[in-house]
Amino acid sequence: MEMAMQKRFILVAGGALLVGVAACVDLNEDVIAGITPGSYGTQPVFEGMVNGAYSGLREFYAQERGFTVTEFGTDIYTKGSDGSHKYINDYTSQLNAGDSYFRENWDFLYRGINNANSAIDQAPRAQMDTTLRAQRVGEAKFLRALYYFDLVQMYGAVPLSLHETTAPSTVATRAPVDSVYDAITRDLLDAEAVLPATQIKDYGRATRGAAQHLLAKVYLTRPRGADSLSNETAKKAAGDFANAAVYAQKVINSGLYSLLPRFADVFDFRNERNKEVVWSIQYTADPLTTGNGNQxxxxxxxxxxxxxxxxxxxxxxxxxxxxxxxxxxxxxxxxxxxxxxxxxxxxxxxxxxxxxxxxxxxxxxxxxxxxxxxxxxxxxxxxxxxxxxxxxxxxxxxxxxxxxxxxxxxxxxxxxxxxxxxxxRDFIVMRLAETYLIAAEALLRDGRAAEGLPYINAVRTRAAIPGQEAAMQLTLAQFTLTELLDERARELAGEMMRWFDLTRTWTLLYRGKLGNSDMKPNVQQFHMLRPIPTTQIDRTSIPFPQNPGY
Incomplete structure (x- = not known):
């Protein structure tokens, strides 16, 4: 009986319509506690739906389930003494489709997508200033793109839904990776066109710079080949590296952001809203609105x-x-x-x-x-x-x-x-130092290392001990992908990027075995994708293939 009941629900329908309306994102908006008949089309409900699309961020970012799948099992972090899920670091057979973190991340990211879909689909009915409405739709598209970007990097081909799910369904298919990336790119281009340069009143809402930074990373990441060599060739031919550089440079040259004088200042608790932050997820001291908090x-x-x-x-x-x-x-x-x-x-x-x-x-x-x-x-x-x-x-x-x-x-x-x-404290998802490193990597991999060198050296100059700025400069001969990945480690450790960095550059096996003795005996090529959760496969009424190796 229990299994029969389970078969009625599919995980991509996990975000019911009203979830987006009842959530609070602490963006100086009133919490919408429920929907009364006829209230669709009103500005407060629509604003509440957009706010609800932000809430899923707090289920992945700055949470143990998010840190575990992005920092564990890499060249820079291994297991400490406490906690479970150590097999995610070790890549043993327990890293499988039944693991709760892979299931929870899948569920929460799709719930966020459905909340964004709900806001986008309901937007035409919202009676409000058209410019503000367009900005809110841009926010929802930015969030949908981010959720899908996290999903496609972890799981590969995933179900692609661009409209709200209003009823349970047991039908789902895995869309090709190219289709998912096409949807992500369209959403971000749409968002870039309507989002404001800054969000002074509601700090934490998506901005044009955040959309551009994410677009740069999407172009840098999008896979186009079955192996490292073919992927590099195809990405260069498709203009991915060139586009990544262009969008990173848009952020850098906007004049809205700057590297702080000292690396330590970026994470000063008293200085959260600083000029280096491109976009961060907001947490508060209010237990009623902050969820699990930044952990x-x-x-x-x-x-x-x-x-x-x-x-x-x-x-x-x-x-x-x-x-x-x-x-x-x-x-x-x-x-x-x-x-x-x-x-x-x-x-x-x-x-x-x-x-x-x-x-x-x-x-x-x-x-x-x-x-x-x-x-x-x-x-x-x-x-x-x-x-x-x-x-x-x-x-x-x-x-x-x-x-x-x-x-x-x-x-x-x-x-x-x-x-x-x-x-x-807020959790920084995008900051200018990474934008510089995205530009550096994109230009390096596009065959324009001389153009990329100043970007990595700008980050290294800021990192230098006073008086050592010149000594921290890389020469053109020293500027390699290996050094770029080392620099990302030194600058961005713990910021939920490392596993993505290694899979993006096809270096998970090489660098993982080199740096992490606990993963060395077990990690294999198929670990560049995570397993599709068993619950997703079991609750789908048509065949839903698992990733190879699992």
């Missing part, structure tokens, strides 16, 4: 709170120990020139628990609250400088799944309590 502060931290002189507090975070940086990644940094290692990894903790501070033979504490309690070294050679220190010193040779340099980009000191998981 990035949880997953990248080591177990500092179980060490001598330490206990868990709000400032240092709640350490879930999910994601540990690989040695391969940490060795990408030249710490004599590049500020980003020290800027984004917490390596020193100060004592906050007098009760556990070690004592000498006379019972005297070896240090006081506020003194250094833990130092995580970046080099084994540095150990000599710390011989005889009273606090815990952890060189690389003593890194474990519980003790490691901790990414601090998402730290949230404004949480209400020590164990609060819901963070309120």
């Amino acid at each position: 990035g502060h949880l997953f990248f931290l080591m177990e500092y709170d179980a060490q001598p002189g330490m206990m868990r507090d709000i400032a240092n975070g709640r350490p879930y120990k999910r994601f540990r940086p690989t040695t391969y990644y940490l060795n990408m940094f030249d710490r004599t020139k590049d500020s980003r290692y020290d800027a984004q990894f917490t390596r020193v903790w100060y004592a906050n628990n007098a009760a556990t501070i070690p004592k000498d033979a006379n019972g005297v504490p070896k240090y006081k609250v506020g003194d250094t309690a833990i130092v995580v070294l970046a080099s084994n050679a540095d150990t000599l400088q710390y011989i005889g220190k009273p606090y815990l010193v952890i060189p690389p040779k003593k890194y474990t799944s519980k003790l490691f340099p901790s990414l601090n980009k998402f730290m949230d000191p404004n949480r209400s309590s020590v164990n609060e998981t819901r963070g309120s």
Whole structure:
């Protein structure tokens, strides 16, 4: 009986029409609690539907299920000591169609698509200023394009629906990847034409720059060949790299955005709405509107709170120990020139628990609250400088799944309590440093490396330790795809891009095996796509093929 009931519903119909209306996106709009007869066509309902299309973002971005499928199982991040889904990092047979994260991401992304479809389909009935209505449709198309872009990168050919689903259905087919990318591109071109340059009143709504940045990445990513060589040739012939460069340059040259002087300033909690942010997802401190909150502060931290002189507090975070940086990644940094290692990894903790501070033979504490309690070294050679220190010193040779340099980009000191998981800081999805790196990659792969070199060097100049700017410049001979991917790692780690970077460049196997010993024995070519969820296949009344290898 249970299976019979399940067969009545298909996952692509998971976003019922009213879901979009009841959601709140914290964009200074009133929450629409329900629909009364005859209210379709009114501006408040239409605005609520558009707002609802944003809500699905918070189910993927800055959530564990999103981080796990984008940072785990890459050359730069491997498993920490805690948490489940470690097989996604290890690429064992447990990475299969029954995994809950692949199912949940599929469901939530399609729910977001249906919410966007609902707003787009209902727009002609909305009685309101036509210019504003066109902008709202542009927002919905931007969001639909983003949801489909995430889906097609993970799953390949997927069902393509461009109209609202108003009733359950058991019929679905996988549209060709080209068709999905064509739809994404059309939506983004439409959005670019009507979206405003800025959203001063409602910060967080889609803008023209966000559409252009995403278009650049879509052109850069779109696959056109069955292997790396044929894909590169076909993409160049199709003008994908040229188009990616053009749209990245539109954002860079718009005058609306700028690289902040210091890398560390980008993630300053007090400076969320800065000039480098092209577009971010909004979270708030209001538990009624923020959903699960930005949870990035949880997953990248080591177990500092179980060490001598330490206990868990709000400032240092709640350490879930999910994601540990690989040695391969940490060795990408030249710490004599590049500020980003020290800027984004917490390596020193100060004592906050007098009760556990070690004592000498006379019972005297070896240090006081506020003194250094833990130092995580970046080099084994540095150990000599710390011989005889009273606090815990952890060189690389003593890194474990519980003790490691901790990414601090998402730290949230404004949480209400020590164990609060819901963070309120925005999650940056697009920022100008990445736009520069998109332009650099597009021009490099288009055979115009000399034109692309200044873009990667602009990012490296900003990253330089003062006085080392010249030393951070790459020469044309040094500007390779390998160096470009290293640079993306140094700049964008943890920002939910790495698995996409490696699959886009056909380097998941090579770099994964090189950098992540846990995935090395098992990763195969078919892992460049995720498995279609079993629930999707079971609930479809016509054959719905699984991705090869699963």
